[in-house]
Amino acid sequence: MSEPILEARGLKKYYDTASGFMDSMLGRSNKVKAVDDIDLELHEGETLGVVGESGCGKTTLGRTMLRLIEPTEGSVYYKGQDLTELSSSELRDVRTDIQYIFQDPFSSLNPRMTVGDIIGEPLDIHGIAEGQERDERIYELLETVGLNPSHSHRYPHEFSGGQRQRIGIARALAVDPEVIICDEPVSALDVSVQAQILNLLEDLQEDFGLSYIFIAHDLSVVEHISDRIAVMYLGKIAETGTTDEVFEPPYHPYAEALLSAIPEPDPLWDGEQIYLSGSVPSPIDPPTGCRFHTRCPRVIQPEEYNMPQKEWRQLMDFKQRLLTSDSLKSIAQVTDETVDLDSITRDTLDELIRREFDLPMQLSDMQAEQVISQAVDRLTEENFEDARALVADGFKSPCEQVDPELQSTGTTHRIACHLYDDDPKQPGATNTSDAVADD
Numbered sequence: 273m274s275e276p277i278l279e280a281r282g283l284k285k286y287y288d289t290a291s292g293f294m295d296s297m298l299g300r301s302n303k304v305k306a307v308d309d310i311d312l313e314l315h316e317g318e319t320l321g322v323v324g325e326s327g328c329g330k331t332t333l334g335r336t337m338l339r340l341i342e343p344t345e346g347s348v349y350y351k352g353q354d355l356t357e358l359s360s361s362e363l364r365d366v367r368t369d370i371q372y373i374f375q376d377p378f379s380s381l382n383p384r385m386t387v388g389d390i391i392g393e394p395l396d397i398h399g400i401a402e403g404q405e406r407d408e409r410i411y412e413l414l415e416t417v418g419l420n421p422s423h424s425h426r427y428p429h430e431f432s433g434g435q436r437q438r439i440g441i442a443r444a445l446a447v448d449p450e451v452i453i454c455d456e457p458v459s460a461l462d463v464s465v466q467a468q469i470l471n472l473l474e475d476l477q478e479d480f481g482l483s484y485i486f487i488a489h490d491l492s493v494v495e496h497i498s499d500r501i502a503v504m505y506l507g508k509i510a511e512t513g514t515t516d517e518v519f520e521p522p523y524h525p526y527a528e529a530l531l532s533a534i535p536e537p538d539p540l541w542d543g544e545q546i547y548l549s550g551s552v553p554s555p556i557d558p559p560t561g562c563r564f565h566t567r568c569p570r571v572i573q574p575e576e577y578n579m580p581q582k583e584w585r586q587l588m589d590f591k592q593r594l595l596t597s598d599s600l601k602s603i604a605q606v607t608d609e610t611v612d613l614d615s616i617t618r619d620t621l622d623e624l625i626r627r628e629f630d631l632p633m634q635l636s637d638m639q640a641e642q643v644i645s646q647a648v649d650r651l652t653e654e655n656f657e658d659a660r661a662l663v664a665d666g667f668k669s670p671c672e673q674v675d676p677e678l679q680s681t682g683t684t685h686r687i688a689c690h691l692y693d694d695d696p697k698q699p700g701a702t703n704t705s706d707a708v709a710d711d
């Protein structure tokens with residue numbers, strides 16, 4: 273493969289959320305780890321899809337790569353030149369080579385400017401064309417993106433969503449870029465219009481030899497347009513590879529869940545839909561070890577346990593709830609007003625908890641049964657501290673302990689998951705075939 277045209281190395285963006293003067297004075301700040309140590313490569317002429325749920329850091333990554341947002345740490349190389357070291361005037365020159373297309377085609381276009389001036393603005397800023405030449409370039413760009421050149425005097429509100437996104441694309445093309453970072457360019461559009469914009473982007477790539485980073489929250493959108501895909505979770509890359517590699521086993525359990533959520537029957541996916549427990553944790557205080565362990569359907573059991581995977585996942589959910597709740601009501605999610613939690617018997621509480629977490633009255637593993645049983649004893653006494661200590665110690669996954677590195681599982685395929693650790697001393701070490709068969 274050719275040298276990367278655009279490359280991120282150890283890229284981090286932490287947002288400071290200190291809320292006021294006192295916070296800053298006292299050094300109290302919570303950092304939102306939006307992008308946390310990412311390596312990424314874009315090769316010439318290719319499309320790299322970047323996928324993940326809302327809030328996982330995709331936009332921050334895209335904007336940091338263009339230095340629209342200053343990175344906290346790390347480097348971004350464009351044709352080998354470190355963009356993080358450039359002065360603002362040097363950066364302005366490079367910005368003609370790397371352009372950005374925004375998600376919302378309406379709010380990203382100035383409503384008081386005609387379409388001609390919107391597209392002409394980058395030509396003016398970079399001194400590319402003026403007068404007659406400028407007008408001709410604008411007409412040519414409108415035609416290139418499938419719009420009528422005679423509409424150049426119209427305003428953005430006179431166009432449909434899809435047409436506005438075409439205007440955004442024409443504006444990006446105006447400076448004759450080499451790379452375009454497309455940030456969810458079709459998410460705000462109807463499905464039928466989405467296909468037209470994707471086709472247009474593909475045609476433009478072929479005609480002008482463009483390279484794209486294509487950001488989306490949905491794998492089905494990037495599936496057809498991407499040569500390679502990077503799956504992001506909570507500021508990190510969970511899996512990366514060619515589109516075929518990402519759509520075929522072995523999977524990162526998060527990528528597998530995203531694949532299973534693709535709405536229509538997908539020719540590349542024939543598994544069942546996987547439902548993830550809980551919601552995406554806060555990037556201010558991400559989970560220890562593997563960030564996905566709090567929701568992972570395949571979170572690894574400690575060596576001493578042997579129970580069905582679903583049971584272990586439910587126990588981990590119980591643990592998380594207990595560690596973050598301070599009342600029996602919130603632990604067992606009691607909504608029934610007739611249940612008096614102040615005088616609840618041990619057996620009733622036991623039943624409520626097991627029902628809430630879909631656990632059998634007797635766990636399949638005796639050692640684990642002992643832990644939950646003792647925890648319920650402590651909870652009946654409202655001794656939350658001891659109950660928490662019991663589950664924190666008794667239900668500890670190897671996945672919580674070490675942050676997994678991205679490791680090769682194929683020529684260009686890499687997964688950051690302890691299921692695929694080769695080093696037997698590492699937590700959760702199993703070989704790949706065991707990991708798949710185990711599921």
Ligand SMILES: Nc1ncnc2c1ncn2[C@@H]1O[C@H](COP(=O)(O)OP(=O)(O)OP(=O)(O)O)[C@@H](O)[C@H]1O
Nearest residue numbers: 287304306325326327328329330331332333489555
């Ligand atoms: N300026 C900011 N200050 C503080 N936190 C921010 C800022 N911008 C984004 N964040 C936080 O950083 C995290 C990543 O946000 P980002 O917008 O990059 O994610 P995303 O994957 O693009 O999400 P979406 O698809 O919803 O745009 C989120 O938790 C978000 O709340």
